[in-house]
Amino acid sequence: MGEDVYYITSAIPYVNAEPHVGTAYEIIACDMLARHHRMKGRPVHFLTGTDEHSLNVARASAERGISPQEWVDEMVPKWIEVWRRLEISNDDFIRTSEPRHAERVQRFVERLRERDEVYLGIYRGPYCPSCEEFKQEKELVDGNCPIHGIPVEYLEEENYFFPLSKYQDRLLELYKERPTFVMPETRRNEILAFVRGGLQDLSISRTGTDWGIPLPWDDRHVIYVWVDALLNYATAVGFGTDDPLFDRVWPPNAQIIGKDITRFHAVIWPALLMAAGVDVPKVVFGHGFVNVGGEKMSKSKGTGSHPFELLDHFGVDSYRYYFMREIQFGQDGNYSWESMVDRHNADLANGLGNLASRVLAMLGSYFDGIVPEPAADAADDLPTVIEDAVRRYDEHMAVLALSQALGAVWDIVGRANRYLVEKEPWKIAGEEGRRDELAGILYAAAETLRILAIVIRPIMPGAAGRLWDQLGIELPLEDQRLPGDATWGGLAAGTTTTKGDPLFPRLDS
Numbered sequence: 305m306g307e308d309v310y311y312i313t314s315a316i317p318y319v320n321a322e323p324h325v326g327t328a329y330e331i332i333a334c335d336m337l338a339r340h341h342r343m344k345g346r347p348v349h350f351l352t353g354t355d356e357h358s359l360n361v362a363r364a365s366a367e368r369g370i371s372p373q374e375w376v377d378e379m380v381p382k383w384i385e386v387w388r389r390l391e392i393s394n395d396d397f398i399r400t401s402e403p404r405h406a407e408r409v410q411r412f413v414e415r416l417r418e419r420d421e422v423y424l425g426i427y428r429g430p431y432c433p434s435c436e437e438f439k440q441e442k443e444l445v446d447g448n449c450p451i452h453g454i455p456v457e458y459l460e461e462e463n464y465f466f467p468l469s470k471y472q473d474r475l476l477e478l479y480k481e482r483p484t485f486v487m488p489e490t491r492r493n494e495i496l497a498f499v500r501g502g503l504q505d506l507s508i509s510r511t512g513t514d515w516g517i518p519l520p521w522d523d524r525h526v527i528y529v530w531v532d533a534l535l536n537y538a539t540a541v542g543f544g545t546d547d548p549l550f551d552r553v554w555p556p557n558a559q560i561i562g563k564d565i566t567r568f569h570a571v572i573w574p575a576l577l578m579a580a581g582v583d584v585p586k587v588v589f590g591h592g593f594v595n596v597g598g599e600k601m602s603k604s605k606g607t608g609s610h611p612f613e614l615l616d617h618f619g620v621d622s623y624r625y626y627f628m629r630e631i632q633f634g635q636d637g638n639y640s641w642e643s644m645v646d647r648h649n650a651d652l653a654n655g656l657g658n659l660a661s662r663v664l665a666m667l668g669s670y671f672d673g674i675v676p677e678p679a680a681d682a683a684d685d686l687p688t689v690i691e692d693a694v695r696r697y698d699e700h701m702a703v704l705a706l707s708q709a710l711g712a713v714w715d716i717v718g719r720a721n722r723y724l725v726e727k728e729p730w731k732i733a734g735e736e737g738r739r740d741e742l743a744g745i746l747y748a749a750a751e752t753l754r755i756l757a758i759v760i761r762p763i764m765p766g767a768a769g770r771l772w773d774q775l776g777i778e779l780p781l782e783d784q785r786l787p788g789d790a791t792w793g794g795l796a797a798g799t800t801t802t803k804g805d806p807l808f809p810r811l812d813s
């Protein structure tokens with residue numbers, strides 16, 4: 305526990321689905337948090353990956369006449385390609401078909417068995433092949449999966465079980481002692497109600513397939529895919545085989561998941577960890593669904609747009625910004641082409657982009673691009689507005705209020721654009737005897753841009769870098785730290801700026 309590593313994870317999506325806007329939404333949120341904490345000077349470990357041992361993978365590969373491993377090996381690069389284009393800065397990528405994962409999963413279940421947390425029993429029940437979980441009869445809607453709307457199958461088999469039911473009190477104690485263990489509040493309340501209603505033991509093995517990780521003591525069984533998948537968060541950081549790594553990184557500080565899998569992560573997952581004698585994560589955050597045209601973009605329905613369609617048009621900075629700003633993190637939200645164009649033009653092209661191009665153009669015209677000396681009082685309330693906004697940004701990020709955090713940053717953009725309108729430096733530039741005043745105004749405006757480049761970096765790393773380059777600051781942007789370097793007065797007079805291409809060209813609707 306030497307270093308205070310900020311360990312953040314996304315869920316690992318089913319590899320046999322296509323990446324879509326919903327999965328991209330989740331990983332952008334993780335990336336914004338990871339980049340933010342790196343800028344706070346904290347060691348960060350950001351994990352994502354792919355869930356590969358599903359029944360659907362075995363079926364899809366059989367249909368194509370190839371092995372499941374060949375099938376997942378074909379699918380994984382599609383995911384990685386999308387994450388690269390979205391500028392996702394994950395530190396590791398775990399595939400559940402990797403040997404490192406299998407070996408450590410086996411260590412984990414072996415530990416459960418040693419601690420008397422596994423028993424053999426018979427299970428029969430309704431099973432949704434898309435959820436890959438047994439359902440409770442009372443959950444079914446007209447005999448169908450309540451999430452997928454498809455008929456359930458009835459499966460009966462000899463399974464090994466995890467005695468989840470005996471963890472009811474300990475879980476309720478956990479939620480009580482750590483009110484932010486499940487976030488947001490609505491998810492927490494759902495989980496509390498669910499656990500108070502009683503828990504059933506969990507079948508943790510399956511027979512009849514060899515696509516999965518064999519139980520170490522009974523290789524007729526593979527480990528239930530959900531247990532296998534949940535353990536990725538522990539196996540990727542060395543559980544059972546690399547204690548120095550595991551001790552340094554564990555436990556996760558934030559586990560970001562979709563709300564439909566909150567029960568797995570907020571009930572089964574901590575119970576498994578408790579049973580193995582491992583610390584539970586600090587926060588499990590179940591975000592909402594991203595809807596287009598009112599239709600839920602579920603990963604299994606496959607109705608979502610491919611992110612490339614939007615990336616090609618809007619660019620990665622605008623894409624990342626839009627989803628984090630538009631939708632309150634934790635709630636469901638809608639997106640549409642029109643709303644993306646509107647926000648791009650209002651917040652980025654007319655807001656931040658116009659601010660940057662006006663200031664850099666005036667520095668070029670009136671000062672040959674050289675940042676002038678600051679002048680006393682010229683900045684008006686900009687320093688205090690910025691100080692307040694940066695503080696609010698930081699506070700919102702600490703509680704994963706990502707949209708509000710960006711709102712705080714755009715308060716700076718709004719104030720700075722009004723500042724220019726009030727000060728009218730373009731008029732002062734033509735008046736004799738007001739050179740110092742003009743210098744003070746443009747210094748203040750340029751200093752505002754410097755701070756903006758720092759605070760937008762977690763959400764728009766590319767645009768932040770371009771703005772930083774245009775400002776001509778020699779110190780590398782990646783060495784800037786929050787909040788210290790986002791305090792007023794850091795821009796050195798004499799810095800040579802250049803007016804480059806617009807940061808965010810306007811888009812036609």
Ligand code: ZN
Nearest residue numbers: 432435449452
């Ligand atoms: Zn289902």
